[in-house]
């Protein structure tokens with residue numbers, strides 16, 4: 031997949047650089063919501079991790095913070111990098127500068143200046159016209175036409191209709207071919223979900239990028255500098271207990287209580303089965319309630335000026351829809367599924383990508399170490415499924431055979447606030463939200479959860495967009 035030229039020596043250079051940075055910045059690497067060097071042993075002998083770092087470096091020409099955080103889950107990272115490499119660098123319908131520009135448009139839609147900046151550099155590097163970076167109105171009409179789809183995919187994918195797709199294919203002069211459009215849709219969704227991952231883990235810019243000076247000055251040594259950029263300006267009630275305002279002893283019990291609930295639900299599952307009507311009602315209830323989940327920090331804010339120029343209609347977001355009491359239609363997964371619709375459509379028009387995405391979704395869904403915080407040998411499938419289905423539920427996607435009553439038992443409010451924010455308004459995620467759920471879980475488990483989020487966001491948009499393509503294709 032990756033260029034293997036001198037990969038061995040390149041790998042050695044990367045590891046050496048990492049080793050150096052480890053010694054240069056002890057305790058100060060605040061690349062995300064937690065300190066990486068406390069949790070990842072960069073110098074350990076994990077061969078897969080080394081290979082991944084080297085591959086990532088060879089492909090991207092740098093080792094970015096997304097890779098450093100995602101490497102907690104090497105299997106997922108490998109699949110993620112492979113997909114991204116394919117989308118950005120391998121033969122494909124769209125020219126290279128278009129691909130990066132679409133990445134910019136998608137990341138900007140979620141106000142993710144971290145990803146925007148990365149792709150601005152790449153865009154220029156592959157010969158993109160700097161004028162386009164002054165705003166979407168300076169880009170070719172063909173890309174401007176994609177703005178509407180970008181907006182809907184990011185915020186309300188269920189509103190996309192066959193007409194939206196046809197429009198793009200038909201606009202005579204600036205029309206998209208089907209293959210180009212599929213490439214664009216996959217890029218858009220890839221970057222929408224990566225924006226969720228980035229904000230969900232609080233990933234900050236690399237040291238050499240704008241805003242990337244992440245050293246912690248001694249005066250603010252009790253919290254990570256990225257709090258400042260997230261609007262968390264000082265000490266608060268959480269200070270006494272790093273895990274949140276609930277004392278640590280209580281949050282330890284939370285893990286046990288959650289495990290106990292999982293056990294009870296398993297027993298109930300074996301005993302009684304709710305009727306079809308009851309199951310449908312439970313889904314609708316959960317979907318309705320999910321619209322009203324919001325955090326106390328949820329305020330209106332205008333998108334950062336420098337990022338908003340890459341898209342139009344800045345006021346359009348997920349929130350408008352819930353505030354105005356609009357309705358998210360229900361899609362039964364039996365009628366609209368990635369397996370039956372998305373996968374084959376993507377594969378037909380952009381060979382291999384369907385396969386790569388499918389693999390990524392499967393890894394995200396099935397990834398387990400059978401741990402829950404300090405507990406080992408736990409079957410976590412029930413919890414992971416609740417998370418997966420809850421996210422789909424927010425997008426109106428229903429699994430007939432799933433009892434949505436389980437969600438309320440397993441996911442508490444602070445957890446739902448975090449999920450909802452990361453999925454629907456990722457730019458509003460704060461360190462406080464990150465800290466206040468699953469207080470005793472490992473950071474790697476929270477990152478794992480962010481991978482699941484990425485997987486499901488991608489799947490959701492595929493579900494809803496794949497069914498709207500013209501019959502003729």
Ligand SMILES: CC(C)C[C@H](N)C(=O)O
Pocket residue numbers: 397398399400401402403410413414475476478479
């Ligand atoms: C997301 C986490 C609860 C997953 C868990 N650590 C597992 O290995 O399955």
